[in-house]
Amino acid sequence: MRPIKLFLILFMFLCIGAKQTAVAQQKEDVIYLADGSQKKGKIVSISDELIKFSYTGEAVLYELKKDKISKIVFANGREEIFGQNSSAEKSSNKAEERSAGNLLAVIPFEIASNDQSIMTDVMRKKIQEACVEAMQGQKLAVQFQDPRTTNALLSKNGINFSEIDNHTPDELAKILQVDYVVMGVYDIENKGASTYGSSSSSYGNKQNGDKEKGSSVTTNNSYTTTNYNTKVHMTIYDGTGRQLFSDSKSPLFGTLDSYKGALKTLAKKVPLTK
Template sequence: MKLSINLLIAAMMVMSLTIFHLEAIAQEEKNDVIVKLDGSKMEGKVTSIGSSSIKFKYAGEDLEYEVNKDEINKIEFASGRTETINEPAAPSAVPTASQRPASTPEDRRNKLAVLPFQIITNDQGMMVDALRSKAQNECANSFRKNTSLISVQDPMITNSILEQNGIDGHHLATAANPQEIAVLLGVEYVVFGSTDIENKGAVTTGSAYSTEKEKEKNRKETKTTTYSGGSATTTINYDCSVSLKVFSDQGSNVYADSREAFGNDSDSYVNSLNYMVKRTPWGKKHK
């Protein structure tokens, strides 16, 4: 009986030592974890912490790395202690275009966006980018003034969404899918416009004159004085035309037209633009 008790005590001691040994091994195998601001993790051993960097060895390796503190969110030590190095940036209150959920047909209903205009010109002195933006804004304003039952998206919002999604406004007319653009912008209709501005050359108008006056001096000599003067104006004449195409978020073309402009100015296309907008499906002159 006494032998059985001794054997039981010995077995319990061996078991206790085994459990202690396993816990010690588990404790030894636990790693420090560096959690970076981008969410990635590095597991191993933190060997030192400096003012601007942390030295670290991956588990099972001898090579020591240096990690910039600016990249680190926190360190989870094997002991269980956590040290925060940098708080992660708070999420933006306004999600970027790529973060926005895809718009629904109901969201897009009765909304319209005017895309940056395409400018075609033979005048090398023209500021094409400025004209593209000007024509886009002229068109958006025309839709606001001359239509009803439609909401016009501000061109600044339109251009911002296009830029955030890496879409080049210069090539929308040739490379864009109208249906995809409408869904991206969150509108039911998108307007593609182009303006052709042709420099026809300069014309000078005005008059000049000259007179001569003879003056007798001391009765012996005559002096002749010549006067000249006049005014002249040089004007550059332009031929302009403008085209509009309106597509729905289903990809169908709901309106298309082009007009020659009246007048010789580079912005004479505006009147023709207003004429066409009034005749779109929401325009005051639509039949």
């Protein structure tokens, strides 16, 4: 056999062998663990928590927890990222949900009253929480920002409750990173106090042989109550400051906590339904 022909035959065998080796290498999936080590083999299945695989040349199945894996490079070249990058992906998904326009924050309510003693931040927070609770009871197509988160973000941006009225709805939506803001006012008119009471008299024992009664003892019972006229105003804006809803409700009986029933009534009228 001529040397040139023999060389060509050997070259062809070498090429075929190299190709088969490359094909064999491409059929391996490579698992990169969080500790820097690697495992090569065949990925059999991937569930929410576990990955099942077998080593190259073996039939035994092994399991790995997904939180121990940083990434997988499959035989076809596709990569799947886990761990910290996966968390970043979840955060991105949350951001996408937020951008879909469904996150709502309730701003602490303003209080308008002729009684300065009840215009407190504590009451503003109570009305804010009651508003969130009332709206959560309805089938609305929104997610609610926790009132504590809302108040913390306002504080971090130097906005006191008494200064909320100095900011536009779109400014507040941007600061709170929400798509809707609920703003409101609780009107409380102190109409003064009323005192109600009653009295009763009792007599001592009759004296012997005397038809007239002895001395009388009178007992007085009284209580004082404060009368209020109240009204709840609620307004909803979108992230651009456009007004979507505005309405008011005056409770039948005016008490300091009558805002609860009024908010439940207003929440039923909110147009952000599914």
